[in-house]
Amino acid sequence: MNIGILSRNPELYSTKRLVEACELRNHTIQIIDHSKCDLVMEKKQPQVLYHGEYLNDFDAIIPRIGASVTFFGSAVIRQFEMMKTFSVTDSQALLRSRDKLRSLQLLAREGLGMPKTVFTNYSKHTDEIIDSVGGAPLVIKFLEGTQGIGVVLAENKKAAESVLAAFNGLKARVIVQEFIKECKGTDIRAFVVDGEVVGAMRRKAQPGEFRSNLHLGATAEIVTLTRSQKSAALKAAKAMGLHVAGVDMLPSSKGPLILEVNSSPGLQGIETSTGVDIAGKIIEFIERNARKRRKKISA
Numbered sequence: 001m002n003i004g005i006l007s008r009n010p011e012l013y014s015t016k017r018l019v020e021a022c023e024l025r026n027h028t029i030q031i032i033d034h035s036k037c038d039l040v041m042e043k044k045q046p047q048v049l050y051h052g053e054y055l056n057d058f059d060a061i062i063p064r065i066g067a068s069v070t071f072f073g074s075a076v077i078r079q080f081e082m083m084k085t086f087s088v089t090d091s092q093a094l095l096r097s098r099d100k101l102r103s104l105q106l107l108a109r110e111g112l113g114m115p116k117t118v119f120t121n122y123s124k125h126t127d128e129i130i131d132s133v134g135g136a137p138l139v140i141k142f143l144e145g146t147q148g149i150g151v152v153l154a155e156n157k158k159a160a161e162s163v164l165a166a167f168n169g170l171k172a173r174v175i176v177q178e179f180i181k182e183c184k185g186t187d188i189r190a191f192v193v194d195g196e197v198v199g200a201m202r203r204k205a206q207p208g209e210f211r212s213n214l215h216l217g218a219t220a221e222i223v224t225l226t227r228s229q230k231s232a233a234l235k236a237a238k239a240m241g242l243h244v245a246g247v248d249m250l251p252s253s254k255g256p257l258i259l260e261v262n263s264s265p266g267l268q269g270i271e272t273s274t275g276v277d278i279a280g281k282i283i284e285f286i287e288r289n290a291r292k293r294r295k296k297i298s299a
């Protein structure tokens, strides 16, 4: 098959591993910097132009879209979808996953557990907001933050009030969330590929830090999920419409609490800590689906 990886950096571990996994299975692979694609629209003839060439013979694409290019990246994926190219990540699912509010609304509807969360239209009733998530300490998050940036712990009521007032003043959209103390800076990342948890790790934040993002220096180790954690991860990925997903959750006495579902989850931490060939699993998923789709088209 002819596979395209949408990635802005060929040197990233995840990109390199996906290339390796493709080559091992004798697929042709090309890395496309999606930020340099031009989208051409014309009656019944959508095209993607890249360095003067039309990209119309991919069987499948693997989007690895960074948070700073979500809008343009999703438009590129959508263009490939219009061209009937199989995409590992749907454009809509990518957009959904990048908005923490929209994601939590969907996950709540599906009956998934989550830290209690409040979103308001820059409400000045900070007292009520703080009370509704059980008081301070509490967590405040930018709607579109990632890698732990934009996630703030307000340790007491005064801090919570001033941080909320500051964000409101800047017209920055945030959610306010109950702080789950009992997890003590650890969370769980479950990696889902095609309706199966293919690997899971427990991430531990650096001392003095509550955010367990690997980008912030957290460490990771393999973990065996409980039945309810596994089922929550699969349900969350499904609710978001993601075939490949990194589901972040906090274990708690009330069961797993979902934080977010990542649509371009990194491979380095999870492959290193679990020893599983996750890049290979993603390529096998493509093999099962892109072929099926081709058959459907020719039938």
Ligand code: ADP
Pocket (backbone or CB within 6 Å): 115, 139, 141, 145, 146, 147, 148, 149, 150, 151, 177, 178, 179, 180, 181, 183, 185, 186, 187, 210, 211, 212, 213, 248, 250, 259, 260
């Ligand atoms: P990001 O998209 O920036 O990764 P997350 O919502 O996943 O944002 O939060 C980053 C990290 O902060 C989580 O992995 C977790 O360790 C910690 N965290 C987030 N929300 C809470 C919470 N409500 N209670 C306790 N820890 C939290």
Ligand code: MG
Pocket (backbone or CB within 6 Å): 147, 148, 213, 248, 259, 260
């Ligand atoms: Mg996260």
